[in-house]
Amino acid sequence: xxPRLVPAAPAALLRLHQPQPVLTVETGKEAKIVCxxxxxxxxxxxxxxxxxxxGDRPKLLLNCQKGGKQRFFCEFKRQSVTxxxxxxxxxxxxxxxxAYHRAWNLHFGNGTTLLVGGTxxxxxxxxxxxxxxxxxxxxxxxxxxxxxxxxxxxxxxxQAHALTRSRTR
Numbered sequence: 001x002x003p004r005l006v007p008a009a010p011a012a013l014l015r016l017h018q019p020q021p022v023l024t025v026e027t028g029k030e031a032k033i034v035c036x037x038x039x040x041x042x043x044x045x046x047x048x049x050x051x052x053x054x055g056d057r058p059k060l061l062l063n064c065q066k067g068g069k070q071r072f073f074c075e076f077k078r079q080s081v082t083x084x085x086x087x088x089x090x091x092x093x094x095x096x097x098x099a100y101h102r103a104w105n106l107h108f109g110n111g112t113t114l115l116v117g118g119t120x121x122x123x124x125x126x127x128x129x130x131x132x133x134x135x136x137x138x139x140x141x142x143x144x145x146x147x148x149x150x151x152x153x154x155x156x157x158x159q160a161h162a163l164t165r166s167r168t169r
Contacts, residue, residue: 013038013039014037014038014039014041014100014102014107015037015038015107016035016036016037016038016098016099016100016107016108016109016110017035017036017037017038017109017110018033018034018035018036018096018097018098018109018110018111018112019034019036020033020034020112021110021111021112021113022112022113022115022126022129023112023113023114023115024114024115024116024125024126025088025114025115025116026088026116026117026118027087027088027089027090027116027117027118028087028088028089029086029087029088030084030085030086030087030088031084031085031086031088031092031114031116032082032083032084032085033049033082033083033084033085033096033098033112033114034080034081034082034112035080035081035082035083035098035109036079036080037079037080037081037100039079040078040079041076041078041079041081041100042102043065044064044065044074044076044081045063045064045065046100046101046102047063047064047065047074047076047081047098047099047100048060048061048062048063048064048098048099048100048101049061049062049064049072049074049083049096049097049098049099050096050097050098050099050108051094051095051096051097052094052095052096052097052111053094053095054095058097058099058108061083061096062074062083064076064081068084071085071086071087071088071089072084072085073086081098083096083098085114088114088116089116090116090117091116092114092116093114093115093116093117094113094114095111095112095113095114096111096112096113096114097109097111097112
């Protein structure tokens with residue numbers, strides 16, 4: 001009996017993951033944004049990078065088949081693709097999304113926010129991000145400092161510690 005050829009998995013099963021939710025880089029340095037696929041991608045012709053500025057739709061930045069343009073370059077491997085920006089400039093700050101298209105379907109990665117600037121600018125932007133996340137956690141507690149969520153729900157680390165202390169008293 002001859003072996004049967006098994007067709008590739010349908011596009012719906014392919015998942016793209018960008019392991020860097022936030023990437024910071026100083027002005028003039030190289031930024032490398034990584035995108036990993038759950039399975040081998042057929043061709044770099046099907047891979048693109050998009051940039052999304054707040055409030056806008058994602059805009060095509062680069063198709064990996066065409067290689068690179070100006071300061072942007074795409075490095076393709078079967079299960080990953082990397083967008084390099086060299087040299088990075090403050091105007092490059094934004095959300096970058098990898099995309100894979102197959103059979104009229106376009107699949108996006110989860111996105112990487114690129115922050116470009118001098119050391120102080122990058123630190124201030126990171127501090128702002130941390131403050132926003134902290135405020136989000138604080139909104140989940142009551143004025144008395146007790147957790148406003150049921151024990152089975154996910155909490156911020158400070159809430160889990162406060163709940164543990166209140167149970168031991």
